[in-house]
Amino acid sequence: MCRHGAVPSVTDMTTPSTEPTPARTTEPAGRPQRIHGLDALRCGALLLGIVLHAFVPFIAAQPWFFHDRYGSVGLAETNFVIHSFRMMLFMTLAGYFGALMLDRRGAQRYVRDRAKRVLLPMIAFWPVAVFPLGLLALMFASTHPGASQPEVTDPLVMFGPGQLWFLLVLMECIVITVAVRALLIRFIGRERTSAFSERMATLFSSRAGVLVASVPYIVAVVIQGKPMSGIIEPATIIPEAAPLAGYLGAFSVGWALRRGSGALAGIGKDWAAYLVVGAISLSIMLIAQGQVPLPIGAALVALGGWCVTYGLVGVCMRFLTRPRPAIRYLADASYWMYLMHLPIVVAIGMSLADLALPVAVKLLITLVASSATLLLTYQLLVRRTPIGAWLNGREHRWRNAERRVP
Template identity: 90%
Template sequence: MTTSSKEPAPVRTAEPAGRPQRIHGLDALRGGALLLGIVLHACVPFIATQSWFFHDRYTSVGLAETNFVIHSFRMVLFMTLAGYFGALMLDRRGARRYVGDRAKRVLLPMFAFWPVAVFPLGLLALMFASTRPGTAQPEVTDPLVMFGPGQLWFLLVLMECIVITVAVRALLIRFIGRERTSAFSERMATLFSSRAGVLVASVPYTVVVLIQGRPMSGIIEPATIVPEVAPLVGYLGAFAVGWALRRRSDALAGISRDWAAYLTVGAISLSIMLIAQGQVPLPMGAALVALGGWCVTYGLIGVCVRFLSRPRPAIRYLADASYWMYLMHLPIVVAIGMSLADLNLPVAVKLSITLIGSSAMLLLTYQLAVRCTPLGAWLNGHRHPWKSAERGA
C-alpha cells in the first residue's frame, strides 16, 4: 500500500483540564455506522431472497448488492470503535466503573426498549399478512426466538465482548503483571496499525464465515439471547482490535496514511464477490468478504481521523442522535414500508420516502423527548441544556 506524502498528525487523546477531549472523527463514524443500519433495513423489503417482515411488490438487484456491502463491514466497524472507546473509558474511570456504565447504557436499554422497538414488529407482520390472504407467515414456536433480541442483538454481543475483554485483562494483570500486560498491548497496537494488521484482524472474521458457510451473509447475527460462538468470535475480534489500537497514541495516524489503499482493496475484494454472485469456493469467499470488510473498516477510520478532526455541529448532533435513532427506527421503517408496499411507485421513490419519513420522525422525537431529558442522559451519558439544544436543532 502506498504512503501519502503528507504525514497526518497523531490523534490526540489527552484530556484537557476539566473535560475529556472528544475524538470527533471516530465519534462521527460510530454514529454513521448506526445510521447505516437504518439504510440497510430500509433496503431489505426490496430483496426477494432475504427473509423479512414483508416484501415490496418490486425488487432491486442494486439494493441487494448495497445490502451486502453495508453488512460486510458495518458491525465490524462499530465493534472496533466500541473497543477503542471502551479502552479509553477504562483508562479514565477504571474497570469497575467502566463495566457499570456499560451495563447501564448498553445492556439495560436492550431490555427497556424491547417492548417498543422489537415486540411491535411481530404485530406489524401479522397485520400485513392478514390483509393479503396468499402471504405465508412462518410459525414461530420457540420462546427464545419469539422473545429474541431482534435488532437489539448487538447490545447483548457488545456487552459480552466488554465482560470477556475486562476479565481477560484482569487475568493477565494478575498472572503476568501490569507492565508486561501493557507491553503486550502496545505490541498488538503496533501490529494492528501496521499494513499487515488488516490481514491479522480479518482472521477471526474469516473463521466465522467458514463456520457459518454463507459468505454473502457476512457474520450472521444471533437470533436469541443465548450466546452463539461464531458471531461472538467475529465481533470479539473486532472489539479487541479497537481495544489494542487505543494503546498507542499514533496508531490511528498510522492507519490514516493508507486510507485510500485500504478502501481500494476493500472495494476490489467485495466487487469480486458481487461479480461472482458468491459462486466461489467457500475458503476463498470467506477470505474475500473478511478482507473486504476489514479494509473498508480501516479505510473509513483513516478518512475520519484525517479529515474530520475538527468539530462540526451538524455531524456532532447526528452522532448524539444516532443511538436513539437506531434503537427506535425499525417499527417506523417497517410501518412506512408496509404502507408503500403495494403502490405502483419506483423503488427509489419508496426508499426515499421511507428514509426521509423515518429520519424526520426519529430526529423530532430525539429533539423533543431525548436530547435534553433524563432519557438522553441515560443513553448518551450527558444531558444537553435546552438552550444549546435549540441552537443545535
C-alpha cells in the first residue's frame, strides 16, 4: 500500500447566516447556505487524491501494488508537494464544518451523523474498495515474474483500512474534539469555553497563526523521521501517534476558525503571501532532496503545507463566491468518487503498464477513463438513491418528482 496521504471527508458544505459575507451567496429561502469557495476546495482536495494515486506507479521508490516500466522524477516531486498540504487542508475543512454542524444539531446528533457518514462507509465500502486491491496485485505479479511485491503477513495490515484510513482518523478527531469540548464546558463553563474558542480563532486567523498551526505537523514528522514523506498514514485500525497528532491539530484549527467572526475572510487578505511562503519552503526541500536536519526539514514541510492550505482557503474565500452548478455537482460526487476510485485506477494502470506510451499519455488515459466510470456510476447508482442521501446527507430527487412537489 502506498504510504502517502489520501483524502477526504465527509463534510457538510452548508452554513447558516453567520458566515462571513464574502463567502456567501443567496440560496432559496429555507435552505442553509453553501460556502461555494470551500465547496470547490473540498472537491479539489478529494479529486487530487485520485490524481496522486494515478501518479504512484511511475514513482519507483514508493511502495505500491505495481510499478510501470517507465518512471518520472517530476511526478515524484509533484506528489511530494501535493501530499504536503492536501490532507491538512481536508482535515481543516472537516473541523470547520464539524463545528458548524455541532452548532446546528448539538453534540449527540453531530457524532451520530458522523458515525453514519464517516465510520459506517469505511466499513461498508471496504469489501469493494480495499479488498480487490490485493487480488489485483496478485494477478499482476502472476503475469510479471520480475515485479516486486511487498509481503504482508500481519493480519492487522492485511485487513487494514487501506486508502479509507482517513475516515478512521477523522472519526478519532471528532470523538476527541467533542469529548474535550464537553470537559471544558463541564469544568470551566460554557461562557469561558466560548471565549477561549474565540481567542483561538483570532490567533489562527492572524499572520502568526500559521506558525502555531504548524506545530502538530512538525511533531508528527519528527516522530516519523521522514520529512519528505509528510505525515504517513496508519496501516491498521490501531491509532498511531504521528498521524493522529498531525491531523487532530489540523481538525482543531478548522474547528477554531469556525468560532471567529470573519476568521476565514481575514485569512483571505493574505492569500498571495501564504502561497509564496509555501512555495519557497517546499522548494527548499525539493532542492535539498530532504538532506537537511530532521527538525529543519519537518519545520519546512509543515510551514510549506500550512501556508499552501491557508493560501488556498484565502483564494477560494476571496474569488469563488458564486454558485457554479458543475462544481456543486462534482462536490457532491467527489465523496463517492474517492471511496470507489482506487480499484479502478489500479486496474487501468496495470493494463497500461507494459505499453510503450509516454507517461503523460498513460496518466491521461487513466484519469479520463476512471473519472468517466466514477461519474457515470455516481449519476446512475448513487446521486438520486438512498446511497447518495447516506453519503451526502441530503437527497437529490428526479426532476419530474421535484415538479410534483407543491
